[in-house]
Amino acid sequence: MNAMTKLSTMMALVYHGPGKKAFEAHAKPTITAPTDAIVKITKTTICGTDLHILKGDLPSCEPGRILGHEGVGVIDSVGSAVTAFKVGDRVLISCVSACGKCEYCRKGMFSHCTTGGWILGNTIDGTQAEFVRTPHADTSLYPIPQGADEEALVMLSDILPTGFECGVLNGKVQPGASVAIVGSGPIGLAALLTAQFYSPGEIIMIDLDDNRLEVAKRFGATKTINSSDGKAVEALMKLTDNRGVDTAIEAVGVPATFELCEQIVAPGGVIANIGVHGVKVDLHLEKLWDRNISITTRLVDTVSTPMLLKVLKAQKIDPKLLITHRFKLADILDAYETFGNAAKTKALKVILEA
Numbered sequence: 483m484n485a486m487t488k489l490s491t492m493m494a495l496v497y498h499g500p501g502k503k504a505f506e507a508h509a510k511p512t513i514t515a516p517t518d519a520i521v522k523i524t525k526t527t528i529c530g531t532d533l534h535i536l537k538g539d540l541p542s543c544e545p546g547r548i549l550g551h552e553g554v555g556v557i558d559s560v561g562s563a564v565t566a567f568k569v570g571d572r573v574l575i576s577c578v579s580a581c582g583k584c585e586y587c588r589k590g591m592f593s594h595c596t597t598g599g600w601i602l603g604n605t606i607d608g609t610q611a612e613f614v615r616t617p618h619a620d621t622s623l624y625p626i627p628q629g630a631d632e633e634a635l636v637m638l639s640d641i642l643p644t645g646f647e648c649g650v651l652n653g654k655v656q657p658g659a660s661v662a663i664v665g666s667g668p669i670g671l672a673a674l675l676t677a678q679f680y681s682p683g684e685i686i687m688i689d690l691d692d693n694r695l696e697v698a699k700r701f702g703a704t705k706t707i708n709s710s711d712g713k714a715v716e717a718l719m720k721l722t723d724n725r726g727v728d729t730a731i732e733a734v735g736v737p738a739t740f741e742l743c744e745q746i747v748a749p750g751g752v753i754a755n756i757g758v759h760g761v762k763v764d765l766h767l768e769k770l771w772d773r774n775i776s777i778t779t780r781l782v783d784t785v786s787t788p789m790l791l792k793v794l795k796a797q798k799i800d801p802k803l804l805i806t807h808r809f810k811l812a813d814i815l816d817a818y819e820t821f822g823n824a825a826k827t828k829a830l831k832v833i834l835e836a
């Protein structure tokens with residue numbers, strides 16, 4: 483790499499502390515470890531977690547950080563130890579970086595990789611930029627299959643594996659069984675799409691937003707409940723002959739929705755938490771101790787990405803349904819505005835094209 487390239491700049495969305503962000507010139511990343519790759523971003527997106535960061539909810543992400551942990555692109559350069567990819571390869575970037583060698587990686591728990599995990603757009607610069615440095619490239623990038631739809635693939639960086647692993651797999655969704663998903667945002671909808679791999683008998687979506695519940699119906703929800711009247715428990719019990727659901731998936735991240743899951747889980751059922759919680763939640767063991775239930779939590783590992791790539795290739799799922807808006811990367815501030823006002827704009831996922 484010559485000095486010119488090293489000094490060159492790019493445009494990136496930079497977090498400048500709570501409530502502050504700018505799309506500005508930033509030094510282009512360079513290889514810092516032999517296992518790194520530099521990826522030229524072609525498409526990226528914004529996640530609800532980026533909004534959490536901008537609110538100041540995630541102190542691990544410090545001012546000066548380029549945001550974003552999702553995207554697809556083309557390999558621009560590779561470190562000397564990278565063997566799986568070469569310059570020009572088209573790749574999917576996982577939101578989780580994994581060394582593949584540490585104790586957690588060997589268990590398939592990439593989210594807790596001792597030198598990786600969810601670091602992109604958190605503790606290292608992310609994907610809402612023209613270029614990104616991806617650590618542990620061999621085990622954190624995926625080759626894009628010939629002819630694959632790159633917009634659809636952006637949904638595989640984070641939200642599909644999250645909905646599937648934290649919600650559907652942890653929630654042990656079974657054929658014929660009943661599922662409730664609390665939260666019909668991109669993550670809840672990703673859980674809804676991937677729950678259908680297992681042919682559950684009933685999938686009940688719960689949200690405050692009628693538009694999102696309409697979308698859920700189009701995505702395969704058998705029933706929907708608008709919980710803004712505070713009577714979601716009664717409504718759900720009526721729909722399930724007073725049994726509750728075998729799997730209750732929490733996809734919001736506030737106390738009210740986790741407590742709702744505690745109230746609607748059937749004996750023997752599972753509460754699978756996906757939401758990022760910032761405050762404590764009451765656990766009603768006085769009501770749950772004899773109900774044989776399980777509660778699971780998980781940070782997405784993205785271990786299911788190879789499987790999801792195959793499902794996408796076989797056209798068994800259409801994650802493009804989640805994309806509601808498209809912008810140029812240069813218009814990312816407008817994209818944030820649209821994404822941040824979802825109730826008004828009906829935004830789910832926005833695609834940013836670099």
Ligand SMILES: NC(=O)c1ccc[n+]([C@@H]2O[C@H](COP(=O)([O-])OP(=O)(O)OC[C@H]3O[C@@H](n4cnc5c(N)ncnc54)[C@H](O)[C@@H]3O)[C@@H](O)[C@H]2O)c1
Binds near residue numbers: 644664670755
């Ligand atoms: N565990 C993980 O690894 C992981 C990964 C990614 C995202 N997340 C988390 O998943 C959660 C969902 O993400 P998202 O992007 O879909 O968020 P989102 O904010 O777009 O969607 C949340 C939905 O919940 C609904 N909602 C809010 N309060 C509600 C209430 N009291 N009752 C019913 N519905 C309510 C909203 O109307 C919205 O449709 C977030 O907490 C996010 O941080 C977790």
Ligand SMILES: [Zn+2]
Binds near residue numbers: 640
């Ligand atoms: Zn995310």
Ligand SMILES: [Zn+2]
Binds near residue numbers: 581587588595
């Ligand atoms: Zn590791």
